[in-house]
Amino acid sequence: MKRISIDPITRLEGHGRIEIFLNDEGDVANAYLQVPELRGFEQFCVGRPAEDMPVITNRICGVCPEAHHLAATKALDDLFMTEPPRPAKLLRETLYSAFFCTDHTTHFYALGGPDFIVGPDAAPSERNLLGVVRKVGLDAGQKVIATRKRNHGIIKMLGGRGVHPAAGLPGGWSKAIGEEERLIIEQTARENIEFARFSLDVFDQIVLQNPVFSELLKSDIYLHRTYAMGTVDAQNRVNFYDGQIRVVDPEGVEVLKYAPRDYQKHIAERVESWTYMKFPYLRKIGWKGFGDGEESGVYCSSPLSRLNVSDSMATPLAQEEFTKFYAAFGGRMVNGRQAPIHHRLATHWARLIELLYAAERMLELARDPEITSPNTRTIPTGEINPNGGIGSVEAPRGTLTHHFEADKNGIITRVNLLVGTTNNNASMAMSVRRAAENFIKKGKVEQGLLNRVEMAFRLYDPCLSCATHNLPGETPMLVTIRNASGTIVEQIRRD
Amino acid sequence: MKTFIIGLGNPILGDDGIGPRAAAALAPLLAHRADIEVKELGMGGMRLMEALDGADRAIVLDAMVTGSNPPGTIGLWPLADLPGTKNITCLHDTRLITALEVGRALGMDLPTNIDVFGVEATAVDTFTESLTLPVAQALPTLVNRVLEALSEPPVSLCA
Numbered sequence: 185m186k187r188i189s190i191d192p193i194t195r196l197e198g199h200g201r202i203e204i205f206l207n208d209e210g211d212v213a214n215a216y217l218q219v220p221e222l223r224g225f226e227q228f229c230v231g232r233p234a235e236d237m238p239v240i241t242n243r244i245c246g247v248c249p250e251a252h253h254l255a256a257t258k259a260l261d262d263l264f265m266t267e268p269p270r271p272a273k274l275l276r277e278t279l280y281s282a283f284f285c286t287d288h289t290t291h292f293y294a295l296g297g298p299d300f301i302v303g304p305d306a307a308p309s310e311r312n313l314l315g316v317v318r319k320v321g322l323d324a325g326q327k328v329i330a331t332r333k334r335n336h337g338i339i340k341m342l343g344g345r346g347v348h349p350a351a352g353l354p355g356g357w358s359k360a361i362g363e364e365e366r367l368i369i370e371q372t373a374r375e376n377i378e379f380a381r382f383s384l385d386v387f388d389q390i391v392l393q394n395p396v397f398s399e400l401l402k403s404d405i406y407l408h409r410t411y412a413m414g415t416v417d418a419q420n421r422v423n424f425y426d427g428q429i430r431v432v433d434p435e436g437v438e439v440l441k442y443a444p445r446d447y448q449k450h451i452a453e454r455v456e457s458w459t460y461m462k463f464p465y466l467r468k469i470g471w472k473g474f475g476d477g478e479e480s481g482v483y484c485s486s487p488l489s490r491l492n493v494s495d496s497m498a499t500p501l502a503q504e505e506f507t508k509f510y511a512a513f514g515g516r517m518v519n520g521r522q523a524p525i526h527h528r529l530a531t532h533w534a535r536l537i538e539l540l541y542a543a544e545r546m547l548e549l550a551r552d553p554e555i556t557s558p559n560t561r562t563i564p565t566g567e568i569n570p571n572g573g574i575g576s577v578e579a580p581r582g583t584l585t586h587h588f589e590a591d592k593n594g595i596i597t598r599v600n601l602l603v604g605t606t607n608n609n610a611s612m613a614m615s616v617r618r619a620a621e622n623f624i625k626k627g628k629v630e631q632g633l634l635n636r637v638e639m640a641f642r643l644y645d646p647c648l649s650c651a652t653h654n655l656p657g658e659t660p661m662l663v664t665i666r667n668a669s670g671t672i673v674e675q676i677r678r679d
Numbered sequence: 680m681k682t683f684i685i686g687l688g689n690p691i692l693g694d695d696g697i698g699p700r701a702a703a704a705l706a707p708l709l710a711h712r713a714d715i716e717v718k719e720l721g722m723g724g725m726r727l728m729e730a731l732d733g734a735d736r737a738i739v740l741d742a743m744v745t746g747s748n749p750p751g752t753i754g755l756w757p758l759a760d761l762p763g764t765k766n767i768t769c770l771h772d773t774r775l776i777t778a779l780e781v782g783r784a785l786g787m788d789l790p791t792n793i794d795v796f797g798v799e800a801t802a803v804d805t806f807t808e809s810l811t812l813p814v815a816q817a818l819p820t821l822v823n824r825v826l827e828a829l830s831e832p833p834v835s836l837c838a
Contacts, residue, residue: 312774313725332729
């Protein structure tokens with residue numbers, strides 16, 4: 185059996201490796217993303233005061249500290265058995281909406297954009313943010329930078345710090361806002377809505393109206409008919425901050441709906457000998473290997489899956505885009521709701537619809553009369569939940585769950601995190617395999633393998649530090665093809 | 680002439696915290712310099728580029744894991760010659776050089792003079808607030824090399 189490994193060249197230390205195994209005929213036998221995980225987080229936390237968790241967990245990762253901060257804060261609400269007052273929830277969700285606006289913007293223009301706006305076969309030197317700006321125009325680049333800047337400003341204003349928010353407390357939020365700040369949020373939200381609509385126009389003009397890209401989007405190269413997971417509100421609409429976890433089958437039929445607290449009843453984790461990564465799957469269905477279909481417990485948790493589990497969007501403009509999105513893929517209905525889209529490259533489009541939703545939701549929150557209320561905290565009584573505290577949000581890349589247990593003094597005794605990216609480990613492995621199968625035949629590695637493999641996992645927006653590592657388009661990579669005895673028979677290098 | 684000192688890295692990820700720790704040590708030593716700002720940042724790429732907006736000169740402090748230098752070795756490079764440090768590229772968006780090109784194309788006020796100090800690290804994948812001994816021992820040297828670059832007198836710091 186041949187073994188192919190794709191490494192980012194080691195000057196970027198500690199990043200993921202793509203392993204591709206060929207069978208005796210030279211075709212792909214298996215493929216997966218192997219990741220050196222960060223270690224010792226639970227041990228690091230045990231023995232610390234539980235209330236430190238929101239400011240510790242937001243250091244796990246430089247990409248999504250806001251998601252960890254809020255999941256941990258919600259877990260503390262549960263651990264200390266306190267219900268935050270409504271104004272605190274509004275402030276938390278406002279910060280979170282601003283975060284989604286920056287994160288989805290960055291992903292689309294810096295990571296997804298190179299694949300679609302510049303093109304999957306463009307020169308590596310062009311497949312980056314600069315190439316996107318050159319193609320879409322300096323004006324678009326300025327909008328991207330301005331969007332990041334104004335939303336980082338909101339995060340700093342509400343969270344107390346720019347990069348690692350610190351305002352989350354068990355039972356509330358440490359910082360109320362006044363009318364002046366509310367007006368800034370409202371103005372920012374309006375500008376975010378304009379920017380999101382602009383981005384959807386860019387996508388429409390450059391991708392949907394380009395036959396080659398449009399065909400790629402709807403091709404079956406990364407089509408996986410798996411279960412989908414996401415958080416929904418009481419009307420089964422997308423919600424990033426709060427709600428119940430809904431899971432639908434590949435036909436879109438609801439199979440699970442549960443409170444985040446019950447995640448362990450429904451999700452199990454598969455351990456494989458070849459990687460530190462765990463592979464979560466639906467307990468009810470069981471682990472049947474890296475396959476799709478109703479029989480496989482593999483699920484996906486992403487912008488695409490969030491739309492797939494939802495009956496509609498909670499804001500009007502996002503709802504219009506949601507309708508267009510499903511219509512573009514045939515608009516098939518099952519049991520009165522749209523059938524899921526399984527073309528994983530459509531995740532990039534779904535991400536932009538979510539960007540618009542986040543912006544509209546931010547405006548709704550800014551206009552809520554209670555958002556300027558000083559009542560932002562319920563002081564905990566000191567009682568500790570004997571069942572531990574569990575908090576969950578939708579991170580941009582998937583459902584994020586924090587689970588803390590503490591002794592009667594509130595000292596952490598156990599920590600479990602199920603991060604957004606981890607949910608998609610099996611799906612990413614399947615997409616990488618699909619790319620490899622398309623570009624390796626009878627031992628011959630065709631041009632385009634590296635880009636297609638990158639595209640496969642990049643669409644899931646895997647997070648760098650939380651669970652796995654990402655390879656942007658310009659990261660140098662090395663493909664090493666080895667025979668059964670481990671001898672290198674071929675190397676393909678991209679600097 | 681505005682100079683930004685940026686300590687890059689994660690302070691709870693072992694040796695990865697060398698940049699933020701050096702920045703924390705430098706901040707009070709440079710408090711009298713109105714022309715200098717000291718900042719900490721978790722990652723490079725776009726975020727670092729944006730943090731450099733308004734600087735005439737920048738000094739970035741980061742861990743590096745080349746495996747070819749003894750732990751604690753301190754390297755100094757102008758950005759253009761940088762062989763790569765641990766956090767200078769944000770794998771979630773782009774490498775710093777590309778981010779700077781984007782920023783300049785958009786008319787941002789970015790420094791052309793960027794120096795990067797890299798400290799050879801070993802333990803960067805296990806959560807701890809402790810540095811390994813060779814990296815901890817390099818910290819005072821790193822601080823003094825930055826002070827020297829800023830024409831400030833050296834200080835005595837415990838490793």
